[in-house]
Amino acid sequence: MLGLIVTIILVGLIAGALARLIVPGSQDLSIAMTIVLGIIGSFVGGFLGYLFFHKDAADGFLQPAGLIGSVIGAIIVLFIWTRVGGRRSVNG
Template sequence: MLGLIIGIIVVGLVAGALARLIVPGSQHISILATIVLGIVGSFVGGFLGYLIFHKDAQEGFLQPSGIIGSVIGAVIVLVLYLKFGSRNAVRR
C-alpha cells in the first residue's frame, strides 16, 4: 500500500513537471501543486484513454502508455487551470 502511494506521488511529480515544461509561459505553482497536477492529469489521461480505446490498465501499474497518458492529461488540466483557474482580478 505504501509503495502504491509513493508510486502515485512519483508519477504525479514526473507527469506534472513534464506538463509544466510542455505548456508555454510561466506557471507560478509549487512542487505540491505540480504533484497534484500530475495525479489529477493521470486520472484524466486514464479516463480519456478508456473512452478512446475501451481498455483498462490490467497489465500493471507503470506502463509507458500510462505515463504518456498521464502527461497528456496533466497538460490538459494545466491549460484549463491557466485558462479558468488563475484569475487574479477582483470580481464585483
C-alpha cells in the same frame, strides 16, 4: 500500499513537471501543486485512454501508455487551469 503511494507521487511529480515544461506561460505552482497537477492529470489521462482504447488498470498497473496518458492529462488540466482557473486579480 506504501509503494503504491510513493509511485503515485513520483508519477504525479514527473507528469506535472513535464506538463509545466510543455505548456507555455508562467505557472506559479509549488512542488506540491505540481504533484497534485500530475495526479489529477493521471486520472484525466486514464479516463481518456479508457474512452479511446478501452484499456484499464486490469490490463496492467504501470504501462508506458499510462505514463504518456498522465502527461497528456496533466497538460490538458494545466492548460484549462491557466486559461480559466488561474485568473486572479487584486483590486487595490
